[in-house]
Amino acid sequence: MDLNKKVLLQPDFLLERIDKEIIVYHPSSTTSIYLNETGALVWELCNGSATTADIIRLLAEVYPESRAQIEQDVADIIGRLVAHGIASLQ
Amino acid sequence: MTDVLVSFAGRAVSIRCGDRAALQFINFLFQDLSGDGTACPETSLTLRPSPEAGGYLLEGDGTVFGGGPLGVGLAALLFDAVITGLIERNAEGLALHAGAVASYGKVVLLPGVSGAGKSTLTAWLVAQGYSYLTDELVFFADDLPARMLAFTRPLCIKSGAAPVVRPLIRTEVPAVLEDDQGLIVPHRAVNPEFAPIASLPALILFPAYQPGLPITVERVSTAKTIALLMGCNVNGRNLLNHGFARVTRLARSAPAHRVLYSRFEELATALPELLAGLEVT
Numbered sequence: 605m606d607l608n609k610k611v612l613l614q615p616d617f618l619l620e621r622i623d624k625e626i627i628v629y630h631p632s633s634t635t636s637i638y639l640n641e642t643g644a645l646v647w648e649l650c651n652g653s654a655t656t657a658d659i660i661r662l663l664a665e666v667y668p669e670s671r672a673q674i675e676q677d678v679a680d681i682i683g684r685l686v687a688h689g690i691a692s693l694q
Numbered sequence: 695m696t697d698v699l700v701s702f703a704g705r706a707v708s709i710r711c712g713d714r715a716a717l718q719f720i721n722f723l724f725q726d727l728s729g730d731g732t733a734c735p736e737t738s739l740t741l742r743p744s745p746e747a748g749g750y751l752l753e754g755d756g757t758v759f760g761g762g763p764l765g766v767g768l769a770a771l772l773f774d775a776v777i778t779g780l781i782e783r784n785a786e787g788l789a790l791h792a793g794a795v796a797s798y799g800k801v802v803l804l805p806g807v808s809g810a811g812k813s814t815l816t817a818w819l820v821a822q823g824y825s826y827l828t829d830e831l832v833f834f835a836d837d838l839p840a841r842m843l844a845f846t847r848p849l850c851i852k853s854g855a856a857p858v859v860r861p862l863i864r865t866e867v868p869a870v871l872e873d874d875q876g877l878i879v880p881h882r883a884v885n886p887e888f889a890p891i892a893s894l895p896a897l898i899l900f901p902a903y904q905p906g907l908p909i910t911v912e913r914v915s916t917a918k919t920i921a922l923l924m925g926c927n928v929n930g931r932n933l934l935n936h937g938f939a940r941v942t943r944l945a946r947s948a949p950a951h952r953v954l955y956s957r958f959e960e961l962a963t964a965l966p967e968l969l970a971g972l973e974v975t
Contacts, residue, residue, distance in 0.1 A: 634930065
């Protein structure tokens, strides 16, 4: 994954925020994606201008002791979103 | 030739029986389904004697589903064909792969894909005194928003789980159908009085049969429950946004837990506390 590409969310999704978690449904691919608290944070940071590297840096500033884990988690989450057609990298 | 009409959720399937034995078999399997009888069948199946098929052949609408003796294996083919005929064009509600039992009018829903262990956990709950509703399919009709319709087929246990479930079922042949493919126990053999229309679930349990692992019962968040229920959605392609809004309402309406289990003895220690909240006080 190219960490320096912007993460763009596709416009046609349905979303439910429940407690600190998110469930995203993508009608075109008929896919549901569950995002736990970490995933929900990543989702909120996908604002169309942030790259994967930006998201990792922002989260690592808040949780510096977990930087390695954050890198892995963010890459996994964005990879899932891209794989299911909910996000693209540009 | 005799035709039997099987109806559920406003849809119907017609089954043409080639001889008396086929008719008795169909009646045994579908006797407890209480459709309103007014639906016009959209699918027609035929079960006819066929030595070449090893006994009987199931076919319909240009498709040969399979054949064999009038046993558990052929019953599984029949249920699949009938459920497909009843649900595949149904857009009047949400259909989920799920077992369901009730106690004092409170429903426990057990959603799961095939092989998850929902029939086995359903059987265990029935043995604990719960009223059996279904081990396969429930329907939430748009015109009955506060109710749930259970596909009241017999309890169907595959051969792998039959040895552990059989001692729980206190009835004998011919009340049950049993062979090397598994075990089929009709409603009338475990709880003759039941209502196919039940209240909405008070508790959701996602069964996960995990041989060799110790039992784990863990709370499932509402968001995760939505994702898991969407995976059990049978007729989503007929519904707006695959029924996402309806599934979300259902997930928000009841607490959910995942039950990873391998042995009944462990269920007896882990589940009573969870189920106690359902009892009438």
